Every structure is written in C-alpha cells, then in structure tokens.
Amino acid sequence: SYELTQPPSVSVSPGQIASITCSGDKLGDKYAYWYQQKPGQSPVLVIYQNTKRPSGIPERVAGSNSGNTATLTISGTQAMDEADYYCQTWDSTTVVFGGGTKLTVL
Amino acid sequence: EVQLVESGGGLVQPGGSLRLSCAASGFTISSYWMHWVRQAPGKGLVWVSRVNGDGRTTNYADSVKGRFTISRDNAKNMVYLQMNSLRAEDTAVYYCVREGYNSYANWFDPWGQGTLVTVSS
Numbered sequence: 001s002y003e004l005t006q007p008p009s010v011s012v013s014p015g016q017i018a019s020i021t022c023s024g025d026k027l028g029d030k031y032a033y034w035y036q037q038k039p040g041q042s043p044v045l046v047i048y049q050n051t052k053r054p055s056g057i058p059e060r061v062a063g064s065n066s067g068n069t070a071t072l073t074i075s076g077t078q079a080m081d082e083a084d085y086y087c088q089t090w091d092s093t094t095v096v097f098g099g100g101t102k103l104t105v106l
Numbered sequence: 107e108v109q110l111v112e113s114g115g116g117l118v119q120p121g122g123s124l125r126l127s128c129a130a131s132g133f134t135i136s137s138y139w140m141h142w143v144r145q146a147p148g149k150g151l152v153w154v155s156r157v158n159g160d161g162r163t164t165n166y167a168d169s170v171k172g173r174f175t176i177s178r179d180n181a182k183n184m185v186y187l188q189m190n191s192l193r194a195e196d197t198a199v200y201y202c203v204r205e206g207y208n209s210y211a212n213w214f215d216p217w218g219q220g221t222l223v224t225v226s227s
Contacts, residue, residue: 031211042217049211095153
C-alpha cells in the first residue's frame with residue numbers, strides 16, 4: 001500500500017521560514033494536499049493541487065511537489081502557525097494521509 | 107456558510123454498534139462525494155470510508171470493511187456511518203468531510219467538528 005512519510009516535528013523561530021516535507025514513491029506524479037490542525041480543532045485545508053491556496057489562506061503559505069517529495073513552506077512564521085500539519089494524496093481511489101508533523105514556533 | 111455537523115458518538119462496549127450522523131448545510135450533498143475520516147487520541151488522520159453522490163458507490167478502509175456501512179439521504183442532506191462489531195481500536199474522533207473538486211483534483215474541505223467514539227468495557 002502507498003505510504004507518505006513526514007518528519008514528526010519541525011521547529012522554527014518566529015519570522016523565519018518553516019519547511020515541512022512529505023515523501024512518497026513518485027509523489028510528484030500525483031497531487032499533494034496539506035491540512036493544518038490546531039489543538040482541539042478540526043483539520044483545515046491549506047494547500048490543494050500541490051500549490052493552490054483556498055480563500056482565506058495567506059500568501060506566505062506555499063506548496064510544491066516534485067520527484068518523491070512535497071513540501072509545505074510557511075514564510076514569516078508566526079505563533080498562530082503552530083499546529084500539526086498533514087499531507088495527503090490519492091493512490092487510485094484510496095486516500096492516503098501522512099503521519100503528521102508538529103510545527104513548533106520557538 | 108458551508109457546514110458539517112456530526113452527532114451520534116459516545117461510549118459503547120466492544121462488539122457493540124453505533125450510528126454516526128452528519129448534517130450538511132450551505133450546500134447540496136448530492137453533488138459531492140462524502141467521507142468519514144477518524145483520528146485516534148493523540149494520533150494522525152486515517153481515512154475510513156466514502157460514498158458517491160447518489161449513494162450507489164462506496165469504499166472502505168480495510169480495517170473497517172465488513173463492519174462499517176456508509177450511506178446518505180440526499181433529501182435530508184445527511185450522511186451516516188453505521189458501525190458494527192466495534193473494537194477498542196475504533197476509538198477515535200470521527201470527522202465528516204466533503205470532497206471538493208475541480209477538473210483536475212479532489213480535496214477535503216470542509217471538515218466537521220468531529221464526534222468522539224469510545225469503545226470500552
């Protein structure tokens with residue numbers, strides 16, 4: 001079965017760039033999606049179709065996908081960005097989530 | 107406002123049954139695939155099941171196949187998850203999710219607030 005691998009945790013200083021990776025076999029041939037989940041809240045879509053932002057998501061949130069790795073990049077990281085982030089893709093008709101990455105803003 | 111509201115969670119004994127409901131508002135569910143995704147306490151997101159717009163096509167994760175049944179009532183704008191033969195490992199928050207789409211891609215948005223299912227004796 002298809003698997004997506006994320007680092008369990010990423011730390012960043014306020015104002016710096018945070019990068020969260022998601023790895024899977026030939027992931028670049030698929031679309032990648034990213035969800036943000038803050039403690040006690042439901043997940044929220046932040047990136048779809050590799051690079052697109054839903055309305056309301058700031059421009060400092062960006063996505064890319066190439067080769068075996070999709071990356072979520074948050075520029076000018078703020079305390080409000082501290083959350084768990086999950087990548088997701090489709091393997092045929094099966095939905096696959098990564099294990100999640102806890103972003104800590106130190 | 108597009109919204110999904112789940113209900114029906116609670117405490118159930120191993121081997122028991124529970125039916126989750128998802129009430130949609132702000133859009134017509136008949137135009138969308140609808141999904142259930144769960145999250146065990148302190149763990150990640152796991153896809154459970156999906157149903158297409160007319161309810162005739164369903165898919166399940168291997169871990170719930172044969173025990174869970176997804177259905178929908180488009181007239182009521184409702185989605186359901188019937189869970190039988192529940193196990194301790196089914197303990198999780200269950201989210202109802204809409205599958206958004208365009209000509210190229212499909213994504214999950216929005217998510218409901220979730221309903222907690224606890225399987226324990």
